[in-house]
Amino acid sequence: MRHAETVTFGGSSLDRAGEMRLDQAALEAARTAGDTRAVLFWRGKPLIEAGEAAALARLPMDHPVLAQTSSEQILLGREDGAYRFACELTDWVPDDLDETALGAFLDPTEQRHPLLAKSTAFMELRRVMTWLSPRDAELAATGKAILGWHETHKFCARCGAPSDIAQAGWQRRCTACNGAHFPRTDPVVIMLVTRGNSVLLGRSPGWPEGMYSLLAGFVEPGETLEAAVRREVFEETQVKVGPVRYLASQPWPFPASLMFGCAGEAISEEITVDPVEIEDALWVSREEMMTVFAGDHPVIRPARKGAIAHFLLENWLADRLD
Structure with missing residues (x-):
């Protein structure tokens, strides 16, 4: 990208x-x-x-x-x-x-x-x-x-003893078993899933009224980014995704994520929302998304500025994903 x-x-x-x-x-x-x-x-x-x-x-x-x-x-x-x-x-x-x-x-x-x-x-x-x-x-x-x-990591994950700061803050070392612990980063995929001229958006409970964003989820052990994209989208909406490609990443310290922005091509369209995962999902056309970004849409509010979801959608609208 x-x-x-x-x-x-x-x-x-x-x-x-x-x-x-x-x-x-x-x-x-x-x-x-x-x-x-x-x-x-x-x-x-x-x-x-x-x-x-x-x-x-x-x-x-x-x-x-x-x-x-x-x-x-x-x-x-x-x-x-x-x-x-x-x-x-x-x-x-x-x-x-x-x-x-x-x-x-x-x-x-x-x-x-x-x-x-x-x-x-x-x-x-x-x-x-x-x-x-x-x-x-x-x-x-x-x-x-x-x-x-x-x-949140003041004690050793191996034996439970207190750990001390080391390496100028980039390590903790256990005072009992000498185990070394390093800062944690959780990989998360966030997906710009498109079908034709439309993009798939969802919203979580507790978000400000009308706010929609791209779907996202944590990568599981033993899973590729591409597989995580397909699994998360299907779990949340039952939409199937075919080809997936990487676009951009963003450190997201709330508290410790690394967001992997990916583009995915949907090979199905019907949405069935899993209410445990998200509150709602819908397809939004490029023209309608331009209205959302302009602040003129009667229902939908865009993703938070500064978040990679807003960044990916903005570049999608401007045709700058390649």
Whole structure:
């Protein structure tokens, strides 16, 4: 696909400095270098510098707020030769916190820390992802995903003992059996299934009213991407898919997926929805989809901007899939 790496969270070519992760002396020097900066998170929400153009905030490593972060500083990589670390703010709860909004499909709330500039706020990444530059988006997605993994993998999966951070945050090692554990990424297929001039859309319960997107599902062990596409589409709609080809991928840190965008040609048309899997599915013509994207459709709302589903549909409409 010609524009594959222009998808949100892709295409910034971040130097991840993998050769540094085992070099403790170099890591300590990097943490104290004058141009090193911290990318700060609170409950998975990155710190954003608001303004005419929103940007991911980068704090000097001696900023007072970093005293309230966990000891697990994650090396994200080098940016123009300068090191970037992800840090998680732990010892702070805002006075006006709305717990019900956190992690919701739409979280418009912003949290401001008293030690930080008033122009900065912690914002939900799904809300701001299309506001950020490719580099900011990659740093934010990487930091959110790796910090989330550490939060849920503090104990060894082999023996249950506590594990410690290693390799600058890119490994955990068991204190008892010495087992090594690496960040988890779950493969997911998301399918642009077409038949003639129409594309297959579905919606899940709990989505905003009228929102439809491409079908998607997790890849199972021992399964190819092509087989996963055919299985997931058939399970959810009973539509059979023939030829399948890969289009583009997108890291999706909510919490730890890698989305594989694929094109599939349907060889059947009748839809029978599995209500356990999805709420509804339908065929939408190219002309009708253009109305959806223009915001003029009376019923259907498009997939979220920034998600690979929106990206694939947009390129399908523009005839840019090859």
